[in-house]
Amino acid sequence: MTMIQSGKGFVDLFPPKSDVFTVIESTARDVFTRYGCRELRTPIIEFTELFVRGIGDETDVVQKEMYSFPDRKGRSMTLRPEATAGVLRACIQHKLLRQGDVLKFFTLGPMFRYERPQMGRQRQFHQINVEMLGASSPLVDVDMLFMLHRFLSEIGLTSLEYQLNSLGCPACRPAFQASLENHLRDANPDDLCDDCRRRMHTNPLRVLDCKVPGCRAVAQGAPVITEHNCAPCRTHFDAVIDLLGRSRLQIRLNPMLVRGLDYYQGTTFEVVSTDIGAQSSVAGGGRYDGLIRQLGGPDMPGIGFACGLERLAMLVPEQPEPGVDVFIVAQEESLLEKALEIAQLLRSRRLSVEFPYAQRSMKSQMRSANKAGARFVLMLDKAGQDQCSVQLKDMGSGEQQTLSEGHLAAYLEARIAEYSRAISRPGEQ
RNA sequence: GUGGGUGUAGCUCAGUAGGUAGAGCACCUGGUUGUGGCCCAGGCGGCCGCGCGUUCAAGUCGCGUCAUCCACCCCA
Secondary structure, three states: OOOOOOOOOOOOOOOOHHHHHHHHHHHHHHHHHHOOOEEOOOOOEEEHHHHHHHHOOOOHHHHHOOEEEEOOOOOEEEEOOOOHHHHHHHHHHOOOOOOOOOEEEEEEEEEEOOOOOEOOEOOEEEEEEEEEEOOOOHHHHHHHHHHHHHHHHHOOOOOOEEEEEEOOOOOOHHHHHHHHHHHHHHOOHHHOOHHHHHHHHHOHHHHOOOOOHHHHHHHHOOOOHHHHOOHHHHHHHHHHHHHHHOOOOOEEEOOOOOOOOOOOOOEEEEEEOOOOOOOOEEEEEEEOOOHHHHOOOOOOOEEEEEEEHHHHHHHOOOOOOOOOOEEEEEOOHHHHHHHHHHHHHHHHOOOOEEOOOOOOOHHHHHHHHHHOOOOEEEEEEEOOOOOEEEEEEEOOOOOEEEEOHHHHHHHHHHHHHHHHHHHHHHHOO
16 A cells, blocks of 8 residues: 655645643733634635635635635635635634724634745645734734734743834825836836846736846835825824834834735734744734625624634644653553553543553663653552552652542642642742 | 755764665663763664666666756745
8 A cells, every 4th residue: 555645735734843832822822812813714715706806816815716616515624724814714703893892802723825835835834824904093003013922922032123114005005116117117127137127017016126236226215105195094093103112022114024815904923933944024004994894794894813823833843742640550450450540530630641552661661661751659569459559659759658548639639730840830920 | 937055763964886774962761879960872764856767686777757956037
């Protein structure tokens, strides 16, 4: 039989890396809940039309990266390439959006994009998304950035760069786009690289952050988006900058910051790392004030962001192996049933317990105990017919004592509680 | 979609001018420790990615193919 392996860009996650994901996810739940966000879960398959309308039919994501297929009735379905469209669809469908209310949700799960894999990029990847709907105040923008910063800090990521920009709104962006395109048209085409000669038509903003020297020179004299913003956009953005300026959060203004999805307007931001390869962005988001209406909902503002779990996980150190509280070893086969019984008793008292499922030599069992990271080993031995003696060994000190079966659970609970306190004390903040 | 790198034991990698494969770690067993860790001895484990070709002979050379990685593009 030939072996079947996973598809390109679909990766298996197992310990210890899977533990890193668990830590990131539970930290996210904890932090986001403190900011009033509730968890939402939406389907990973939606009608293709949702993404075409939401993300924009001109975007690369929609044009060439979606996993789309007809279902049995011939309707085009798509594995979600991002989360926002689905979350908004759900809120609209269930009439959760009412004037005056602010809704704050987070959601987490797999996304799918058909791309060539590389470092920090897979075809199935995982995101944590946050959406705050119904409030247009700069206070929301800033609170969301604070929340993102707190989350990233609490998973231990302190040397990330936070970038901020304002993309303008439907009132002012077209004029800026036009003047940028003029600037690029006026430049000598020979100064631009091949990619940029194409980009100046497809996505002119991208020319601004091209690394080729000639393009950078052209970009130098290009119009700056934040200088072309209309008065309301400018007022909003200034307020965001002002509020951030009074906080400890360091943010770099980056007028070249562009987002790949059409729905972004106004405040946009991105968090980047220099340590994870070319795909350096670990989180990104911004305002999408027209999107809810565009998806058939009320005219309400919204803002959100997404974090790439795989990219975060590259930066988070692996967790120490958990280690089992108690490992039970048995001198002879007849005692294995006793081990099962004691294990159940101890586990009901919230201790983690393992024992070998087959009779092996004492040496072998002890090796297993050591490998399992056991803090204590219980050694069962025959003591007359129907009698069993229990010895408890502390694997740290090597000390050993005889215990009566009746006192086992209470005694171990106390010892392990004491043990955990000693371990957690140095880490307390 | 485009470019480049890499594919030898579970993992990390050696493999000399082509002569039918090796290390370290891991794993298993045993010795020494009261009964684990350290140490010692032994053992398990490889169609050298796959196919075709050159050759008396290919892990080693050529072609093709598949997989994987990195980068471009784009994005979290």
